[in-house]
Amino acid sequence: MQDEEVWIKRYNASPLRNPVAIVGSPGLRSIGKLAVDSLISQLQATLIAGFYSTHLPSVYDTSPSYAADPTLPGQAGAIVESGRADLPKVQFYSFAEPPVVLVQGYHPNFEGQYVVAQKVVDFLGDLGVERMIVVAGFGSKEKKIVCAANSQKALEEMKTRFEVGIGYKGPFMGFSGLVFGMAKLRGIEAVCLFAGTEPIEENLEFPDPEASSRIVELLNRILGLKK
Amino acid sequence: MNSEIKVIKKVKPRELVLICGLPGAAYIGKLSVDYLIQQMKAELVAEVYSRFFPPYVIIKEDGLVELMRNELQHVTDETGKSLVFLSGNAQAFSPEGQYEITEKVLDWAVENEVKRVYSVAALVTDRPFEAPEVYATATSTSLLEETKSRGAKVLDHGIIGGENGLILGLARKKELEGICLLAETHGYQTPTGEYVVDPRASKAALNVLTQLLGIKVDMEPMDKQVAQMDEAIAKMAEIERRVREEMTQSGKRPSYVT
Secondary structure, eight states: OOOOSEEEEEOOOOOOSSOEEEEEOSOGGGHHHHHHHHHHHHHTOEEEEEEEETTOOSBOSSSSTTSOBTTBOOBOOOEEETTEEEOOOEEEEEETTTTEEEEEOOOOOGGGHHHHHHHHHHHHHHTTOOEEEEEEEEEOSSOOEEEEESSHHHHHHHHHHHOOOOOOOEEEEHHHHHHHHHGGGGTOEEEEEEEEEOOOTTOTTOOOHHHHHHHHHHHHHHHTSOO | OOEEEEESSOOOOSSOEEEEOOSOGGGHHHHHHHHHHHHHTOEEEEEEEETTSOSEEEEOTTSBEEEOOEEEEEEEOTTSOEEEEEEESOOOSSHHHHHHHHHHHHHHHHHTTOOEEEEEEEEEOOOOOSSOOEEEEESSHHHHHHHHHTTOEEOOSOOOOSHHHHHHHHHHHTTOEEEEEEEEEOOOBOTTSOBOOOHHHHHHHHHHHHHHHTOOOOOHHHHHHHHHHHHHHHHHHHHHHHHHHHHHHHTOOOTTOO
């Protein structure tokens, strides 16, 4: 029987000096996931760890996957990619210069939301992360990027250095929302970038690569990867 | 983490009284307790986090993110007694979580030698009324007599769902004194199922609660909230009247008439 609710598989990795964490998951129009995947590919980042959990379903009973419901826990199972089967997982990648940890999020079911987010935030804290940038989408007809943060200082920095202001208010559900919210408890300064995207009611997670590329462009500026 | 109390500031309460008002029907408990926190300038001393809170965060108007949590806020009244208010933006979603969080808060209160526990909740009724009555239930007959002398009626029987009720049940289990005040409300809800706040009911509850606590607070801001809500309800009633009138004139029948 699986004793732990969350367990980790570590790969060989060199220690990083206070890396910035970039966190995304398949949320609205999959913008967060696309942005993180794109950056992993751009940087040819190295896989350093995977988190597995009894709370990560392979099949969701909810649609979208981030709309967790206590009565709909989903089904456990395997996920097959390129012919290889593995369990659903959250993955961590690293890049040395500038030091970055990229988090490919995965939505737990209702019961596991806080448990998984807590483990992720603790792991990032143990890696020396002091700053986190979460990426996601918000429903808007305007192709703009707005931000939220866990400190006034971080909001001001986004405004003055990158001309990104606030503009979304309301709930933020799923993996990325809780990781964003829990960062402060671990002393991590966190900003969330929301790209405006038009929700498609029939499939809220239908990818929006254009909105994602806007986020990636901004992340490149923030991280100093491209001027 | 299952649930934890994160102490923000250590206090040494004296003759501690705990007052609970968490979000529930018509937000009566939360509105009442938040009002006292504001008026008495209570200070945040602890935050309660739990995996049993609804799993999302709120991005507020000012762009700052907020986790679902309960808060303990402390103030010393004019006589030197400590009042600690339990409020927050959510209740735990399951009975298991509600028990765990309430137990933790009460354990904290017991450690700080709590003398009495109050909670404020709603009594949803379809009884037409001019002014809401306030009902009370307590852990002993003598406490009930005390609430009656302050204008509350005794709740003969009923159910108080959620932590505003549970805290009283658990107070009794821990042999603590406890009183729950329930203000009448019609418990209106929006089409999305959100409760409409009822400041009139909160005001009625506060009238009894402040007497029991022996404190005086300025009720003018609450009176303004009552007036604003009356105005909003009057506008809604006027819109409904106009729609009905237009339908009558055009010969249309509302879709709900079968």
